[in-house]
Amino acid sequence: MLFLAALDGIAYGSLIFLVAVGLSLIFGVLGVLNVAHGSFYAIGAYVAASAVLAATGMGLPTWLAFPLFLVSAILVGVVVGGAVEALLLRRIYGKEEVLQLLVTFAVFMILEDAQKVIFGVRPLFANAPMNWLGTIEVFGIYYTNYQLILIPLVALAVLVGLRLFLRRTSFGRAIVAVTQDREAAMAMGINATRIYLFTFMIGASLAALGGALSSATTSLTPGIGSGMIVLSFAVAATAGLGRIEGAAVAALMIGLGRSAAVYFAPEFDVLIPYLIMVVVLLIKPEGLFTTLQTRKV
């Protein structure tokens, strides 16, 4: 039983990680707690589902859905994410956190309505990619390969890829430099404005990728972004905002905790992610993976 619960937990945690790591990255670099992140997840899901439905409707092969997921995620991250950063967020960097929260919340509400206008209110799903990958039998229980293998593999690839990108590429190192000391980085010729824009686009694309992958397994309805942003906050806060590897561990903890609850105490299923967060923050208020630093004067 525990093993079966663990398999579901890994698949669920992987999806949350994809969204939460984008949120964490944006906070880590830009210092903005972005409520509109949930909208990128939702728009990514809607765009991907629409693209897949259009492609399958035209008789194109189902495997095309997978590159379409990636293209949709990048498109949403660059176009929508880029517009939000360049037109709005850029004006409020360094301002009070309350103002940042209010502005990103307003963006979230506007984008929620925009989704309704563009995609309608009728539940939408495009499950062909999930069915195309088939099922696998584990101890007499059928799992979809899509949820059990593909989504965790993508999450792992994102984790490793982000780590390599930030540590091994010059652009990644520039991001780290701006995060550590924006003024010093700018003095050394790094274009911080450009770094902020690209980081925001990457974060938004990761949320959209989570949405795109979920569009094959879940029905898209108005409001899907709000549920995901709350869970992502729980993951990011548990890990410590700005911690990428920490987000992976926290997402896994929350996924496994939730699955175990469904088996052994279903009434706590909804509470578990937040219970984990509260317990962690009570013991380590800065999050599991944040190390306290001396304040610069």
Add this chain to the structure above:
Amino acid sequence: MAIKGPAAVAFALGALMALPTLAQDKPKELVVGIATFLSGPASVFGVPGKNAADLFFEEINAKGGILGVPVKPVYVDEGAGTNQLISEYRRVVQDQGAQVMFGAISSGSCNALAPVAEDLKVVNVMWDCGTQTIFEEGKWKYSVRTQGHAGAEMMATLLYLMKTKPDFKTIAVVNQDYAWGRESWALLQAGLKALKPDVKVVAELFPKFGAPDFSTEITRLSALRPDVVISTSWGGDLDTFVQQAAARGLLKQSTFVLPLAESSMERLGNVMPEGVIVGSRGDHYFLHPKYKNTPEMQGFVKAYKAKTGVYPIYPTFHMNQAVTGLVKAYEKAGAAAGGKWPTKEQVIAAFEGLEFKSLTGTITIRSDHQGLEDQMLGTTKRVPEYPFAVYDKIALYPGKLVTTPVGEKSLDWFAKVKPELVNDKSIETFDYSK
């Protein structure tokens, strides 16, 4: 201070005009406020309800309106939350002069609006909400419900399950974690104890409303292998649950009972397999075996499909019942008022005992203002005529048979239901036909 001269005349005229119970001159228009979900997950029902209302009122106005008065529908979004809904409801009545309000889809909204309607003395037609407790635990002079309630829906579901799969020994439930999910399961459980006391409930799962993933629930059900899995979920939640369960073979392993699945069947397309027990919160169905070929039904389905691109689902039929009931109540009240425009009190009084034909069955409004509505259940079948599953092995339960009697509470009534009800002679059955 005494009031004299012209001031006294004006005062007397004002007092006379304020008297509410006398029949009056026809207004220029009849404003009908309609509370429905235009945002949030429940807009999957609310927007079809609005689309249908627009069609029905356009048709009524094209024929001259209600008693010669054109109707102007005004919409209020339930998705904005209860406090905002109440404020908007009051505004539409007090500022826009609505004489009739339709409120609402959510049972929580109906519970909140009934006392407001009493306060405002406005005719309040509960057009879609299902909680049985409204008229069982309260008495509302100005509110009336033009459809059945959760008690009738769940009783018909139980009777159909007992008839089609009498030997089941284990059952599991997967309902949304909010009032409807919990209340509907409480009713089903009470009825199961009376009709089949030996049945074992192997899992009670209440995933959160709007859950995007049911993998763990499906794994657990796959391991437990219950004979029956029941879910009163709806909208995106139901679609997600069915598609994830279908992909993992669970729909073939257990008999699924989905009392609200009619509203998802077109969307689910070929995902929904044969052999699933489905219902529609009443006797609504665009392929209703008795009424699918009537000119009214065919005209409505054609107009609705032309407007929205899809087949009508149950909220559109509930809207039809509310609109038709309103028209018939005005006609009855108008006749009683000698052809004059009736007051709100006369209209609400006319609802009591009113019988009217909807697009499907006949609705009767009882003395407690609760509607009697037939209930229809069936088993899914794949046919070449449609790219989605349709109803087969249909059973039509008369509203009177499955609705809790006046003065009784549904939970108590379910607890004493007799097995003879399963084979009552008034139940009609049909197979799918083109």
